[in-house]
Amino acid sequence: xxxxxxxxxxxxxxxxxxxxxxxxxxxxxxxxxxxxxxxxxxxxxxxxxxxxxxxxxxxxxxxxxxxxxxxxxxxxxxxxxxxxxxxxxxxxxxxxxxxxxxxxxxxxxxxxxxxxxxxxxxxxxxxxxxxxxxxxxxxxxxxxxxxxxxxxxxxxxxxxxxxxxxxxxxxxxxxxxxxxxxxxxxxxxxxxxxxxxxxxxxxxxxxxxxxxxxxxxxxxxxxxxxxxxxxxxxxxxxxxxxxxxxxxxxxxxxxxxxxxxxxxxxxxxxxxxxxxxxxxxxxxxxxxxxxxxxxxxxxxxxxxxxxxxxxxxxxxxxxxxxxxxxxxxxxxxxxxxxxxxxxxxxxxxxxxxxxxxxxxxxxxxxxxxxxxxxxxxxxxxxxxxxxxxxxxxxxxxxxxxxxxxxxxxxxxxxxxxxxxxxxxxxxxxxxxxxxxxxxxxxxxxxxxxxxxxxxxxxxxxxxxxxxxxxxxxxxxxxxxxxxxxxxxxxxxxxxxxxxxxxxxxxxxxxxxxxxxxxxxxxxxxxxxxxxxxxxxxxxxxxxxxxxxxxxxxxxxxxxxxxxxxxxxxxxxxxxxxxxxxxxxxxxxxxxxxxxxxxxxxxxxxxxxxxxxxxxxxxxxxxxxxxxxxxxxxxxxxxxxxxxxxxxxxxxxxxxxxxxxxxxxxxxxxxxxxxxxxxxxxxxxxxxxxxxxxxxxxxxxxxxxxxxxxxxxxxxxxxxxxxxxxxxxxxxxxxxxxxxxxxxxxxxxxxxxxxxxxxxxxxxxxxxxxxxxxxxxxxxxxxxxxxxxxxxxx
Amino acid sequence: xxxxxxxxxxxxxxxxxxxxxxxxxxxxxxxxxxxxxxxxxxxxxxxxxxxxxxxxxxxxxxxxxxxxxxxxxxxxxxxxxxxxxxxxxxxxxxxxxxxxxxxxxxxxxxxxxxxxxxxxxxxxxxxxxxxxxxxxxxxxxxxxxxxxxxxxxxxxxxxxxxxxxxxxxxxxxxx
Numbered sequence: 028x029x030x031x032x033x034x035x036x037x038x039x040x041x042x043x044x045x046x047x048x049x050x051x052x053x054x055x056x057x058x059x060x061x062x063x064x065x066x067x068x069x070x071x072x073x074x075x076x077x078x079x080x081x082x083x084x085x086x087x088x089x090x091x092x093x094x095x096x097x098x099x100x101x102x103x104x105x106x107x108x109x110x111x112x113x114x115x116x117x118x119x120x121x122x123x124x125x126x127x128x129x130x131x132x133x134x135x136x137x138x139x140x141x142x143x144x145x146x147x148x149x150x151x152x153x154x155x156x157x158x159x160x161x162x163x164x165x166x167x168x169x170x171x172x173x174x175x176x177x178x179x180x181x182x183x184x185x186x187x188x189x190x191x192x193x194x195x196x197x198x199x200x201x202x203x204x205x206x207x208x209x210x211x212x213x214x215x216x217x218x219x220x221x222x223x224x225x226x227x228x229x230x231x232x233x234x235x236x237x238x239x240x241x242x243x244x245x246x247x248x249x250x251x252x253x254x255x256x257x258x259x260x261x262x263x264x265x266x267x268x269x270x271x272x273x274x275x276x277x278x279x280x281x282x283x284x285x286x287x288x289x290x291x292x293x294x295x296x297x298x299x300x301x302x303x304x305x306x307x308x309x310x311x312x313x314x315x316x317x318x319x320x321x322x323x324x325x326x327x328x329x330x331x332x333x334x335x336x337x338x339x340x341x342x343x344x345x346x347x348x349x350x351x352x353x354x355x356x357x358x359x360x361x362x363x364x365x366x367x368x369x370x371x372x373x374x375x376x377x378x379x380x381x382x383x384x385x386x387x388x389x390x391x392x393x394x395x396x397x398x399x400x401x402x403x404x405x406x407x408x409x410x411x412x413x414x415x416x417x418x419x420x421x422x423x424x425x426x427x428x429x430x431x432x433x434x435x436x437x438x439x440x441x442x443x444x445x446x447x448x449x450x451x452x453x454x455x456x457x458x459x460x461x462x463x464x465x466x467x468x469x470x471x472x473x474x475x476x477x478x479x480x481x482x483x484x485x486x487x488x489x490x491x492x493x494x495x496x497x498x499x500x501x502x503x504x505x506x507x508x509x510x511x512x513x514x515x516x517x518x519x520x521x522x523x524x525x526x527x528x529x530x531x532x533x534x535x536x537x538x539x540x541x542x543x544x545x546x547x548x549x550x551x552x553x554x555x556x557x558x559x560x561x562x563x564x565x566x567x568x569x570x571x572x573x574x575x576x577x578x579x580x581x582x583x584x585x586x587x588x589x590x591x592x593x594x595x596x597x598x599x600x601x602x603x604x605x606x607x608x609x610x611x612x613x614x615x616x617x618x619x620x621x622x623x624x625x626x627x628x629x630x631x632x633x634x635x636x637x638x639x640x641x642x643x644x645x646x647x648x649x650x651x652x653x654x655x656x657x658x659x660x661x662x663x664x665x666x667x668x669x670x671x672x673x674x675x676x677x678x679x680x681x682x683x684x685x686x687x688x689x690x691x692x693x694x695x696x697x698x699x700x701x702x703x704x705x706x707x708x709x710x711x712x713x714x715x716x717x718x719x720x721x722x723x724x725x726x727x728x729x730x731x732x733x734x735x736x737x738x739x740x741x742x743x744x745x746x747x748x749x750x751x752x753x754x755x756x757x758x759x760x761x762x763x764x765x766x767x768x769x770x771x772x773x774x775x776x777x778x779x780x781x782x783x784x785x786x787x788x789x790x791x792x793x794x795x796x797x798x799x800x801x802x803x804x805x806x807x808x809x810x811x812x813x814x815x816x817x818x819x820x
Numbered sequence: 821x822x823x824x825x826x827x828x829x830x831x832x833x834x835x836x837x838x839x840x841x842x843x844x845x846x847x848x849x850x851x852x853x854x855x856x857x858x859x860x861x862x863x864x865x866x867x868x869x870x871x872x873x874x875x876x877x878x879x880x881x882x883x884x885x886x887x888x889x890x891x892x893x894x895x896x897x898x899x900x901x902x903x904x905x906x907x908x909x910x911x912x913x914x915x916x917x918x919x920x921x922x923x924x925x926x927x928x929x930x931x932x933x934x935x936x937x938x939x940x941x942x943x944x945x946x947x948x949x950x951x952x953x954x955x956x957x958x959x960x961x962x963x964x965x966x967x968x969x970x971x972x973x974x975x976x977x978x979x980x981x982x983x984x985x986x987x988x989x990x991x992x993x994x995x
Contacts, residue, residue, distance in 0.1 A: 052913070052916055053873070059874075062866075225876040276884075277972050705975055729878075738966045741976050
C-alpha cells in the first residue's frame with residue numbers, strides 16, 4: 028500500500044517547521060550567541076568623511092587602555108598584502124583605507140580587546156587627521172567634466188565610470204520606433220535601499236596555531252564561496268579553512284559578499300592566536316555593507332494604436348558606490364536588467380547601461396532579488412502603465428494583449444532569454460476577479476465626484492530565478508550549480524546536507540519533504556544540515572531564490588540515486604530480477620504479486636546487513652545539479668489605494684497577489700515568503716530608502732532615519748495561486764522567495780499614480796512619502812528622487 | 821574584573837567602577853557585579869548566558885531585545901543593568917515549562933509566525949504583555965501592541981494570526 032504523502036510530510040504538505048522548535052524557545056544559534064574560550068572582541072573605527080585624504084592615524088592612546096590586545100590599521104594590513112581584496116565583480120575593494128577614504132563608514136582602523144566595551148573605548152581614542160576632498164554622491168556628478176577622481180588607486184582609471192554596456196538590437200529597435208504610432212517615455216529612479224536584516228553581520232575567527240586550521244563562524248549566505256575567497260585573499264590552503272554559517276537572522280542578499288570586517292577578524296585571530304569576535308552595530312551595517320538598487324532609467328516603449336508593443340529601449344545609469352562590488356554571477360554588467368519585458372511578446376529591444384563610482388558605500392547586492400531584476404520589473408511595469416495611459420487604454424487590457432500566450436512556450440524574449448512556461452492571462456484574470464476590478468473602477472469614478480482619490484495599480488511579471496545554468500553564470504569562475512548529500516541510516520532514518528544555506532526560508536523543513544516525496548521516508552525521520560563547509564557538499568549558497576530551483580533539484584536527484592540502489596536491494600530481498608520490481612511511495616513490490624513487497628526501511632537495513640553479492644555496502648550518495656535554465660515564475664500583484672489630497676498620505680485598501688511558482692513543496696512556507704516579499708515591496712514604495720546629503724553623509728544610518736514598516740503600517744494581503752510546473756525542474760518547482768519584492772513595488776506606485784490621474788502628475792519617484800505626493804498634487808508636476816537632499820550651507 | 825559582567829568572583833581591577841546588582845530573572849534571584857554602563861541586554865546575553873534575547877539595532881527601534889520588566893515590555897538594549905536592581909525580568913527562556921510550551925510559542929509555530937527567528941523572542945514577549953492585559957485583542961490592537969518590534973521576514977500577518985491563536989488557547993484554558 029503506497030503511503031499517504033501528506034501524512035508523511037511530503038510534497039504539498041503545509042508541514043510545521045522543524046527549525047521553529049529552537050527559535051520559539053530562544054535557543055537559536057546565531058553568531059553572536061557563540062562564545063569560544065579566551066575569545067577577544069573587535070570593534071571597527073569607521074570614517075566620518077565621505078571622501079578625504081588620510082593625513083595621519085595616531086593609535087597610541089588606544090594602546091594605553093587596559094585590556095587592548097591589538098590595534099590594526101591599513102598600513103599593517105598592507106604589510107601582509109591584505110589592504111585590498113578582490114570583489115565579486117572583478118574590481119578591488121579596500122579592506123582598510125590607507126591613502127584616502129572613499130565613502131562614509133569605510134574601515135579605517137580596528138581594535139581587538141578583552142571586551143567589546145573596551146574595544147569601543149579604544150576606537151574612540153584613535154586620532155585620525157583627514158583632509159577633505161570633493162564629494163560625489165550621484166552618477167550625474169560622477170560623470171560631470173572635471174569631477175574628482177574617486178578611484179585614483181587604479182591604473183588607467185581616468186574618470187568615475189565603471190562600465191558602458193549594451194545588449195539587444197539597436198538598429199532593429201530604432202526601426203521599430205520609427206514605425207510606431209506612439210512612443211511612450213518615462214524617466215525613473217529606483218532609490219538606494221538596504222536589505223537590513225535585523226541581525227547585522229558578524230564573525231568569530233578562530234585560528235589554531237597548533238593545527239594550522241582556521242575556523243570562521245560568520246553570517247554568510249554562501250559559506251563555500253567564502254571559503255574559496257578566504258583561501259584566495261588570506262592565502263591559506265582550502266582544506267585548512269572551515270566556514271560555519273550558523274543560524275542567520277535574515278539575509279536578503281546582505282550576507283552574500285565578503286566584508287572587510289570578516290577579513291580583519293581573521294587577521295586579528297592569526298596575530299593574537301585567540302578567537303576574535305566581530306559583531307557589527309546597526310549603523311555599521313547600514314552605512315558600509317551591501318546596499319541594493321540606486322539605478323536611474325530612461326525608458327521608451329514603442330506601441331501601435333491598437334495597443335501592440337513594437338519595441339522597447341532602456342538606458343540605465345547605476346550608482347555603484349566607491350568600489351564595484353556588485354554581488355552577481357552573470358557576465359552581464361548590469362545584471363539581469365534585460366530580463367525586463369520577458370512576459371510580453373515584443374519583437375525587438377535594446378538596452379544601454381552606464382555604471383559609475385560615487386563616494387557612497389559599495390555593494391550592489393541583489394536585495395531579495397536576482398541581480399537587478401527588481402529594478403528591471405519595476406521599470407517595466409511603470410513603463411507599461413505610462414504607455415497604457417498615453418494610449419488611453421485600460422491597463423489590464425494593455426497587458427493582456429501583449430502577454431506571451433500559453434502555447435507560445437518556449438519563448439525567446441526580445442533581449443535573448445528563454446522562458447519556458449506560464450499562464451499569464453489566467454493569473455491576471457484571477458487577480459482581477461479577486462480585486463473586483465470592474466466594480467472598483469465604478470467606485471473610483473463615483474468617489475472622484477466627491478473629491479476622493481482612489482487608485483488601482485497592477486504589476487505583472489515573469490522573472491528569472493535560480494542561477495545558473497553554468498554556461499552563463501559563475502562566481503569567480505565557479506559554476507552556479509548546487510549540491511545535496513543524503514545518508515540513509517540502517518533504521519531508515521536519514522541525514523541530508525546541501526550546499527545551500529537557509530536564512531529563514533525553512534530548508535530544514537522543506538528539503539526533508541522532497542526526500543519524503545522521492546523515497547517515502549517520513550519527513551520527521553530526516554534531519555537536514557547546512558552551513559558547515561567541513562561537512563556540507565560544495566554549493567553556491569542561498570540568494571536569488573535559487574535554493575529550490577538548484578539545491579532543491581539536487582535533493583530530488585540524490586534521492587533518486589538512493590532509490591535506484593534501494594531497488595537493486597529490493598530485488599535481492601524479494602528474490603526477483605530488478606525489472607520485475609515496481610515502486611510506489613515508500614515501498615518496492617513484485618509486479619506480478621503486489622502483496623509481496625519491502626519498504627524503503629527494509630532496504631536501508633539490508634544495505635548494511637544483507638546486501639546482494641558484490642554490492643558496495645551502505646545507502647548514501649550525493650548529487651551536483653547544474654540546471655538547464657533559470658526558472659520563470661509569474662506573478663500578478665494588484666493594489667488599491669486611497670490618496671488624501673489634503674495631506675498626500677495614501678492608504679492601502681487591498682492587496683491581491685497571484686503567484687505561479689510551479690509546484691509548491693510546502694504551501695505554508697511559500698505563502699510566508701510571498702507575504703514577507705510584499706511587505707518589502709510596500710516598504711520600498713512607501714518609506715524605505717537611503718539617501719546622502721551633499722557632503723556624503725548617509726541619511727538612513729539607523730532605524731530612526733531608515734524607516735522600515737511595522738505591523739501597524741503594513742497592509743494585509745490576500746493570496747491566490749496558479750500552478751504551471753517548471754518543465755525542466757525535477758519536481759516542477761520554480762523560485763518564489765523574491766517574486767513579491769520584485770513585482771510588488773510597481774503595483775503600489777501604479778495605484779497611487781492611477782489615483783492622481785488627471786492631475787497632470789505622471790511620476791513620483793519612490794518612496795512615495797506623503798510630502799512628495801502632496802507636493803505633486805499641489806504643483807501638478809512630477810517629483811524626481813534624483814537630486815540629493817540639500818544640507819544647510 | 822576581567823569582564824563587564826562577572827558573577828561575583830575576582831575583585832575588580834583598580835579604577836573600574838563596580839555595582840552589585842540583584843535581580844530576579846525568570847523566577848530566579850541572580851546577584852552580579854557589573855560596570856554601571858553595562859546594558860541590561862548584555863548582562864542577560866553574555867553575563868547570564870540567556871542568548872534568546874537578541875540585540876538588533878542598539879537604538880530601541882527593532883525590539884529584538886524586548887523583555888518583560890516587572891511585567892511590562894521594555895527594550896533591554898537601552899536600559900542599564902543597574903536599573904534592574906531589585907526588579908523582575910522575564911525573558912523568552914522563561915516562557916516554556918519543562919513539560920509544555922507557552923501558547924504563544926505554540927501559536928507562532930502553528931501559524932508560521934516566524935522565519936529567521938531573530939525577532940521572535942522579542943515579538944513573543946511583547947505579545948505576552950498584551951495578552952496579560954487584554955486576553956481578547958482585536959487584530960488592530962495586536963498590530964499596535966507589536967508595532968515596537970520589527971520583522972523583516974514575515975510581513976506580520978502570520979504573527980498577528982499566531983497571537984490570535986495563543987489568545988484563543990489561553991482564554992480556553994482559563995475558563
